[in-house]
Amino acid sequence: MATEVTTEAPEAYDALLDHYEQLSNVNSANMLLSWDQEVMMPEGGTPARSQQKSALSSLSHDLLTEDQVGEWLDELDDADLTGEQEAVVREIRREYERADRVPSDLVAEISETTSEALPKWKEAKEEDDFSIFAPVLEELVELKREYAAHIDDEADPYEVLFADYEPYLDLETAERVLERLREELVPLVEDIRDSDVELADPFTGEFDVDTQEELARDTLDTLGYDWDHGRLDTAPHPFSTGNQFDARVTTRFAADDPLGALTSTIHEFGHARYTLGLPREQYGNPLGESRDLTVHESQSRLWENHVGRSRVFWEKFLPAMQERFPQVAEATPEDAYEAANEVYEDNLIRVEADELTYHMHIVVRFEIERELIEGDLDVADVPERWNDKYEEYLGIRPDTDSEGCLQDIHWSHGSFGYFPTYSLGSVLAAQIYDALEADVGDVEAKVREGDFDVIAEWLEEHVHRHGARYTTPELVEEATGEAYNADHFVDYVTEKYTELYDL
Structure with a gap:
């Protein structure tokens, strides 16, 4: 379903667009295989799946180059060219020039x-043993160094990977940005730890995980998730994937942490809502x-922080949680708001x-x-370095590799350079939210009324x-x-947590 941006497009442009659509569909298929592997593939399927994904990655690389x-x-x-056509060419050119420098057999490997x-x-x-993962991690580090060197052997290899x-x-x-956050947030956290304020936490005890899943579905219904173009599943590490026709979300549940599943679900909804909001006529x-x-x-x-951790969200959503979990029947929206925003001194897990x-x-x-x-x-030295840095930056030291350097899935994907975008995105979220509020007025009033569509x-x-225009x-x-x-982010968190902890 290749889409011509204009009927007057040059022949080379139309040919390029048709070809890129094939590439896009191969990548989408590969992405779906990755989703299946993380969500529902039987454990014994890895040898075949490795070859399937390798074949599609090689095909994608060959098509692009x-x-x-x-x-x-x-x-x-x-x-x-029109402005939109120039954008299409810019994006494809960038992908082509990077990929053309990398051998196909390296991509497959x-x-x-x-x-x-x-x-x-x-x-x-699961075994709390980094040594099980270390050999393949070492392979990936070497492969990604080689990959970066092919793209630009004179540049900082990490900078090359970050640009992916x-x-x-x-x-x-x-x-x-990370330096600014270190400068601003570390003293703010120290002030919070010195505060005498104790925030409420009504969500202690055991919460049935099947009921938590029902609540997660309630949450997605409330926010307006399009079930005709998506689905909810569980995964060891929550993620969202797909395209504007099929944007899936995953979450995970723990009996002693109902808020964790809820915020994770809202977070992944935000990703999926973006994906579903991409123009369908431009698919491919x-x-x-x-x-x-x-x-x-x-x-x-x-969606997770500015909406899901707000007072007005809990005014709207707490009754649904109380209906599912009578043990929080006495909680107030303010209690829930405080619990959703408590700064924990001993939290070892990013998500x-x-x-x-x-x-x-x-x-x-x-x-x-x-x-x-x-x-x-x-x-081999990663666990110790990890634990040392947690002690330096957070004042806590992981007791296990599972809570330490094995907590996130990204290195198993070879995703070196990915992590800074989490903080960059959080910063941008505050800037966008302020622009939203300046444009539509009192966003909190809309959330209180359950009007998430605005x-x-x-x-x-x-x-x-x-899209990528x-x-x-x-x-x-x-x-x-x-x-x-x-x-905007610094102002937002400073104001919010100064008020919460009476600083």
Whole structure:
């Protein structure tokens, strides 16, 4: 279903678009195989799945780097194109130029190794034994170094890998934002720990996981999830995947942590809502693809934190939780709000962390994976380095590898350079939320009334519908009227937590 952006498009442009659609469909199929492997594939399926994914990765690479693609791009260098056509060519050219430098057999080897790494990571986490995962992690580190060297052997290899996930905000910007967060959040957390305020926590005890799943579905219903184009499943590490016709979410449940499952579900809804908001008529070309991970993460963090952790959300949603769980019948919306925003002194797990300490989890992995890729840290030394950094930045030391360096799935995917986008996206979420509020008025009043559509529709109009039409800085400017910056986030968390903890 290739879509011509204009009926007057040059022949080379139409040919390029048709070809790219094939590539897009191969990538979508590969993504679906990854979803299946993480959600429902039988444990013994890994050997075949590794080969299947490797074959599709090789096919995708070959399609992208065919000589004809370069020829079409050359023909379009000086062509008279519309703004949207120029954006399509820009995005395909960038992908082509990077991929063309990487041998196809290396792409296949990376894909096969990541498929084999996933069950090793799961086993290592379950057995609390990093040594099970260490050999395949070492392979992936070497393969990703080789990959980076093919793309640009004179650049910082980590910077090359980071650009896979965020091509238009450079690594210097990421480092500057993370440094700002360290400077602002560490003293704020210290002030909170010195505070005498004790926040309410009515969600203690055991909460049946099947009932939690019913509540998760209630939550997605409340927020307006489109079940005709999505589904909810469980996974060891929650994620969302898909396209504008099929955007799936996963979450996980723990009997003693109902809030964790709830916030995870809302977070993944934010990702899926972005994906579902991409223009359907542009499926198969960059105008129908999301704008990289900083923007994607801004959507999930906006829904999770600015909506799901707000007072007004709990005024609206607490009755549904009380109906499912009578043990919280006496809780007030203020109690729930406080519990959803408590800053824990001993939280070791990123996906369970509060808004403030969350970013120190990002910093730890960011610094360690930089050392790994740059050859300054041996894989065998990762657990000790991890624990040392947690003690330095968070004042706590993991007792187990499962709670430490094995807690997140990303390294088993070979996703080095991914992690900074979590903090970059959180920062952008605050900037976008302020623009939303400036435009539509009292957003909290809308949430109190259960009108979540006003948020979703504004985001679709100002962010989702553009796909990859704009670069990240351009899209931020288009959506918010100003350049990307951390001021809105710092102001938001400072005001929120100063009030909560009476600082």
